[in-house]
Amino acid sequence: MRLDILYRGPLASCNYGCEYCPFAKRKDDREALALDRAQWQRFLGWVGAQPPTDAIGVLVTPWGEALIRRWYREGLTELSHLPQITRCAIQTNLSAPLDWVAEANPERLALWCTYHPEWTSEAAFLAQCRILDQHGIAYSVGVVGQREHEAAARAIRAALPANTYVWINAVKALGYAPDEIALWRSIDPLFELNNQRYPSLGKACGAGERAITVDGDGAMRRCHFISDVIGNIYDADWQRALAPRPCSQLDCHCHIGYVHLDYLELGKVFATGLLERVPTPEARAGGVRLPVL
C-alpha cells in the first residue's frame, strides 16, 4: 500500500501570537494535552503495525504548534526509523528545541517551516535552520505573502543557503498587482503556482485514494477541505474507504490539497518533497512545465 496521511490531532495551541490565527497564544489544558498525546501515540502504534513493505508518508498539520510538545518530537523520531515510512514531516514555526533531530533518520524526517518575522528574529530562525542543515534534514521555509513581510522574506531568502527552498504563501484575498507578483516571484520562483484557485469540481483527485487526512480519533477524510468522514483507520476494513472520487469542491487553493489534483501533475514538480513542500532543483530552475505559468 502507498498512502500519504495528513495527521491532525486535537492540539490547538501555539506559543506564537500571529494576529490572523485562531490558535495564537491559545493554551490547551492538561486534559486536552493528555488526550492529544494519547491519540498521537495510538496513531504511531497503528503506523508501526502496517506491513513493513507499505510506503506511508505522514505530514502532521496541527491546528497550532506541535513541535513544542515532546511527544511529537519523539514520535517523529520513531516514525523516521520505521521501514514502512517513506517520509514523516510536520508543519512548524521552528521555535522548539531541535536536539532530537540528531536521533532521527535524516533520509525520512523533513520539516515544513514557517518564518514569522513578527515573532522571532532572523538570527534565531537561521540558527535553527543551521541545525537542520548540520543533520542533513530536508526542510522548506515559508513566509506568508503579506506586504509587510516583504523585507523579511527577502532577507531570509538571501541569508539561507541557495539550495534551501523558500516559498511564499499567496494571500489570494490581497489580489496582488502584476508588480507584486513579480516581486514575490523573485523570492519564490513557484509563487504563481500557489497564487491560484484551481478548478476542481468533478475533477479527478488523489485525495481519498493516494492521500487522506486522519484526526486524532482515527476519522478519515479525503482532505482538509471536505468534511465528510469516509472511514476510520482503527476499523478493520479501513482500506475499503480508499477509492478514486471526483472533487466536490469548486476549487482548491492550498498546497496540501491541490498537489493531489491529477490534472496538475505536480508530482513532477515536487517528487519526493511533496509533503514538506520542497520542489525538485529542476522545477525551481524552471525546467519543469508548470500547469499555469
Ligand code: SF4
Ligand atoms: S505560528 Fe502558526 S499556529 Fe502559531 S499563531 Fe502563528 S500561524 Fe497560528
Ligand code: SF4
Ligand atoms: S481537489 Fe482539493 S478539495 Fe478537492 S478533493 Fe482534492 S484536495 Fe480535496
